[in-house]
Amino acid sequence: MAGALAVSLRTRTHDDLDVLYRISADLDTWEERNSREPSPLTRAKFDARLARADADDSSEKTVAFVIDAGGTAVGSASLSDFDRFAHHAEAGIALLPEARGRGIGTAAIRQLVEFGFVRCNLRRIHLQAIASNVGALRAYEKAGFVVEGRLREHAWVRGVYEDIVLMGILRSEQVATSLPQMPSAAPGQRSRASTEGSR
Ligand SMILES: CC(C)(COP(=O)(O)OP(=O)(O)OC[C@H]1O[C@@H](n2cnc3c(N)ncnc32)[C@H](O)[C@@H]1OP(=O)(O)O)[C@@H](O)C(=O)NCCC(=O)NCCS
Numbered sequence: 001m002a003g004a005l006a007v008s009l010r011t012r013t014h015d016d017l018d019v020l021y022r023i024s025a026d027l028d029t030w031e032e033r034n035s036r037e038p039s040p041l042t043r044a045k046f047d048a049r050l051a052r053a054d055a056d057d058s059s060e061k062t063v064a065f066v067i068d069a070g071g072t073a074v075g076s077a078s079l080s081d082f083d084r085f086a087h088h089a090e091a092g093i094a095l096l097p098e099a100r101g102r103g104i105g106t107a108a109i110r111q112l113v114e115f116g117f118v119r120c121n122l123r124r125i126h127l128q129a130i131a132s133n134v135g136a137l138r139a140y141e142k143a144g145f146v147v148e149g150r151l152r153e154h155a156w157v158r159g160v161y162e163d164i165v166l167m168g169i170l171r172s173e174q175v176a177t178s179l180p181q182m183p184s185a186a187p188g189q190r191s192r193a194s195t196e197g198s199r
Contacts, residue, residue, distance in 0.1 A: 009065035074099035087123035
């Protein structure tokens with residue numbers, strides 16, 4: 001992949017499962033992606049987790065997209081922990097190693113934020129990142145997130161304690177994106193959102 005790529009958020013299909021499993025099982029970015037203790041993730045466990053998530057029809061359900069770049073699945077982006085009273089949710093994103101550093105993450109986060117504010121009627125979206133994850137922090141900053149706090153030495157990351165950076169964006173702060181179209185679909189349908197992935 002190189003140059004300008006059409007980046008979109010779309011619904012997962014069966015063909016995406018290998019890519020999504022690769023991302024979820026990647027021990028190299030385990031601590032960046034979640035706070036659980038690192039451990040090898042089997043395909044069976046991954047499949048079972050997906051099946052449980054699919055079976056959950058509660059309103060608290062995670063909104064999960066596949067990130068598509070130029071027609072290829074390269075990552076996942078989600079909104080979770082919805083608070084329907086205070087209208088906020090937490091954002092998460094991860095790309096395959098070969099898709100990183102090409103502007104795809106920034107484009108996907110912008111679309112996720114747009115979806116959260118416009119389609120899910122969120123008022124605030126928040127996230128957290130390990131302080132050394134400079135690529136993530138920069139991508140979030142470019143998408144309009146601001147640093148709201150810091151949990152000092154909160155994470156154990158590959159042999160050292162690291163700070164966790166808390167970031168958030170309010171709907172009133174959202175920078176207008178140049179989206180030609182909004183994500184058009186709820187989970188279960190294909191989204192048509194698309195922007196260029198090059199920086
Ligand atoms: C974090 C992630 C989603 C960012 O997406 P990305 O497509 O790699 O980021 P982009 O290419 O859009 O780059 C965004 C900015 O960060 C910078 N950047 C990216 N990777 C960087 C790195 N390793 N070191 C320094 N800067 C980096 C880019 O230069 C760009 O800034 P610029 O436009 O000012 O030059 C992606 O790297 C990823 O999936 N990482 C592994 C999982 C992860 O960490 N998830 C986030 C958990 S909080």
